[in-house]
Amino acid sequence: MSMGDVGQDPKTLLGRLGLIPFEQAMALEERLRRLRYERGIPDTILIMEHPPTITMGRFGQTDNILLSPEELDRRGIALAHTNRGGDVTIHTRGQLVFHVVMDLRCRNSPLRGFITDLEEVALRTLAYYGVVAGRWDEHPGLWVEGRQVVAIGLHLGQGISSHGLSLNVDPDLSTFGVINLCGLPGREATSIARELGYPVDIKHVARTLAATFAEVFRRELTPVSLANLTKRVAGAATPKGI
């Protein structure tokens, strides 16, 4: 396994954003990506939860959303178009969203290996809780007997990655019925809690996920709060000399 990039700075910021609206998180992430490009911050990972939001990838087909916009409104599900790869997915409470803002400009091996490494992070996290998931050719993400537990979609802009994966810990699985998961009709979602048969503390899973990331990518994580991250982003936006 490639396991991280040799010679990369191991210092990585870990932003635990808690429950945050999707649009707000994306605005922050875009500015972090820009800041990373200008080498204003080290690599940053974000762990968060979103209120119910359907997100479309760049290659997404709108007919994979099975409800009308009015019905989505009525159910309080937001819809967002994103620049990541992949098709449609849904975020909701009880699902950990794990995004990576990392500099891949020095990378020499195919980026598919980077995605495989991210999958490895999720695989090991699931294994920690006793859930045996696997990869499925041509359908990135992780699956337990044909049920999706982890969805993946990334974006690369100017050599900096954004977006990442979402891991179902204990969401209301009926929410996932409103879309064709990753554009595959008839596929259902599952979660750690459903596979185990008992609830799991999402904060515990978040900690395990971060620790596994540090292990797989060989990074040293420095936790930062949302307030601190926002301050860094705002500080960088102010033109110097004024």
Add this chain to the structure above:
Amino acid sequence: VYSPFDSYPPLLEERYGCTASVAADRWYTDDHLWVKEWEEGKIVIGITDKMQSLLSTVTYCGFMFEEEMVADRGAIFAAVGAYKLSTDIIVPVSGKVLQINTALRTFPYVLNAFPYSEGWLAVMMPTRTQEMGDLIGPHYYAYLQAVNIPPTVPPKRS
């Protein structure tokens, strides 16, 4: 109409240890795009062999611009996707878009097979020719890929 069949590009012989091939007859950006000067001041842009090898099999190519539109440097010109990863193609030099290689929408994997010829992205007429000076030469591009260090030029602000 631009036809890359006119000539297959001459490749750099001395590659400084760079494993990807580098065409000798054009200019490059640090984010793996090439810019070739064509006739009457027009330029052709595309992705390099290094970028296609990073992406693996390209399954999607979509353009954010249409012919006759003016694209500023730093804007997102196209999105190229492979295996759940979507990559931005950034406009390397400001200019008016004259032609787009729309065949890539149907056959995106041509980008993998012929990044320097049939996989061209667009023909443009530069509006700010001084921006051509910010591009890097094929030897320096190959050198940067071989030593695997980030370029020392300050990043361009879009």
